Amino acid sequence: MISDQDITKLKIVFATKDDLKKFATKDDLKRFTTKDEFQGLKEEFADLRVEVGELKDSLEEKFTILDTKLDRFLGKLDSVETDNAAGATILYRHEQNIQALADHAGITLPE
Numbered sequence: 001m002i003s004d005q006d007i008t009k010l011k012i013v014f015a016t017k018d019d020l021k022k023f024a025t026k027d028d029l030k031r032f033t034t035k036d037e038f039q040g041l042k043e044e045f046a047d048l049r050v051e052v053g054e055l056k057d058s059l060e061e062k063f064t065i066l067d068t069k070l071d072r073f074l075g076k077l078d079s080v081e082t083d084n085a086a087g088a089t090i091l092y093r094h095e096q097n098i099q100a101l102a103d104h105a106g107i108t109l110p111e
Contacts, residue, residue, distance in 0.1 A: 102109045 099109065
């Protein structure tokens with residue numbers, strides 16, 4: 001059984017007749033009947049196509065710049081990781097050598 005609460009929820013989710021009046025109807029399409037009106041519409045679409053093309057070119061240029069900067073950053077990050085790995089290896093060797101010297105000298109090192 002559908003309750004009043006269910007009906008209220010359905011009204012929120014689905015479009016009502018008043019909501020659909022905001023969209024184009026067949027009567028709206030009838031106003032484009034002359035060639036001049038269609039020609040004006042064609043010109044507006046052509047202008048829009050040009051603007052979208054310019055926007056696309058601009059975005060491609062900006063993404064190329066961003067890609068270049070990101071590659072440079074990742075290269076530096078890779079260099080830092082390599083340096084850190086080399087430093088860790090050297091530090092490990094030093095710790096081994098110090099421990100070996102301490103063992104040989106009979107010294108206990110603090111942890």
